[in-house]
Amino acid sequence: MPDISEKGLLMPASPIRKLTPYADQAKKTGKKVYHLNIGQPDIATPEGMLNAIKNIDFNVWAYTPSEGTLTYRTKLADYYNKLGYNITPEDILVTVGGSEAITIAMQTCVNEGDEIIIPEPFYANYNGFACMSNVVVKPILSHIENGFALPPIADFEKLITAKTKAIIICNPNNPTGYLYSKEELEALKALCLKYDLFLLSDEAYREFCYDGREFISPAHLNGLEQHVVILDTVSKRYSACGARLGCLITKNKAVIQAGLKFAQARLSPGMVEQIAGTAAVDTPDSYFEAVNKEYTLRRDTLVKRLNAMDGVFCPNPGGAFYVVAKLPIDDADQFCQWILESFNHQGETVMMAPATGFYSTAGSGKNEVRMAYVLNTEDLNRAMDCLDIALKQYPGRKMA
Template identity: 55%
Template structure:
């Protein structure tokens, strides 16, 4: 199993905190936005006498309400097309186990969410990367590059939209191109859409579940973690109209018994969150993004692609080894007793020796903290190179 580039430096951070350091944690997508109060109240104000199992697919009431939520967002599904999972992570594990056997292949544009490597490893699946480039803003690589990689062992193309770690938001044309190639080769198109709401500058998110003719090929992964700032709930969702896929995934769901009860109660209540909550959140993240990107572009030698969604960006630094730099920031550097924590980007690639001079930054801190982080990073790069 590969280590998580997001979490493997935690021991260094813990040691720095024990020394009294203040750390601006830009390494992990843990929003500081408040969880909707109605979700928390649903857990606090319940009259449960026995904390029992739920259905293996999740509460029927939650699935029906969630199906209506999707329908309101032009994703027409029924409750039978949904399986509630323990986070989007479990949904991805169920998917890989359902569509691929050991030795089968999944094509993924890189850089990609680092845990895809871990999910593939635990399922015996081989990740076949197709590289997107910072110079192109991490846009979808030419479709011919996907076609060149398809073999008899290829089972799916997996995308994250909007992307983690790049923040790239796929266009309708790009989604359609992927739809055509998976239909041509009878593959699955798996889309991790947990950042669906986070699209900026009026850009629109296009779901694989909304494409006519893709019903047997499309699999959607979703989660409440980012949408409602409920990472600790560990509630996700697997959605597909392919009945064979869902019947197979249900076996995995039964094997782990059920998703957590209290978290489902909170997630069901969260569906009543008013649109004004999301409007404010999107405005806040858009402002944070602009602050971060402007600050990074102002540092000599730093290259960054402007994200159109999610709340991450990849920054290319004027150094050779971003992991060594990230450790050094925590072990040896401080500016007025403050430092920053970033995620080395090499772990978001499958191709060896790629992304060695890049880091992923999550703009989940308030703007004044982002400005301070940029100032610290600018000084740190000068001192590190010296």
């Protein structure tokens, strides 16, 4: 039998989905599983977006331009310009989900064998996309004790070599929920200008900032226009994960021109998705205000319950809809499997993502898990009931 590729062997499994067979088996035995492992919101998709799909009227389901339809890109530019990005439709490449925006950015901005610095823990699929692009990830640790704040710029400088080409941030952060300050972004700006680096900014959770805190994008900083590449998606903003519609934005024309060649190779983004995305831009502010209020309640519920558990520590995130919590356990991967396989509280259990998969540094996150507060507060409380009892029963519990 022929062997699969080395890249296929090296491609990491998703910590978000790798335990799905255990969850499926738990459900077959009659258990109810509370899914806190994945950022799939239960918030309703905006009505205008759904109505646009229902009212579609065309005779040929045709290709669209590789860069996306002008109608959608014009509408997107309006959305970003209201937020101070000062862009044109020509600065936008429409992508098949935020995932494709990330892979096109990596393949456009970084040569094979070159390096990207990423504060960790980071979105797990960055590792997979880097593997696909033959790019080397150079992780830089942030720490749960200070809420996963941006590491000191001096620590970044220690990692920079002749092969360093870019820095990636996710703001607000997945998996930690940390919201970067303007001061932190200004420090990154100075670093990118000093060493002539790209700054790739994943802004999938832009709308989810709490406690009156302001979202700042690197695109808002003067003097960084040729270095910034924005990566975005409708998945979280409009609770439309299945649409698989994202975009790459930059004022760097060379990046747009090169990225377009990758976009042409995959032909085009979907027509129906862009019709829905065009309508989504008109979603009223009241939708986001209600969603923000709901997620704030869920965050507060989850963080309070976690920190009330013996031996558990969870920082209070400023954005997104995730927390990373430190648990009194020996091994997060084993615990997350055990709670699905062997634990049962009143016919219920909970699925979480072991945090090890959000780190690139070996051995990091061994006693941490990521949880997405994408369920209503009643379900969150029941999930926390399960977790509290499970921690007391887990054979690998570690004493504080």
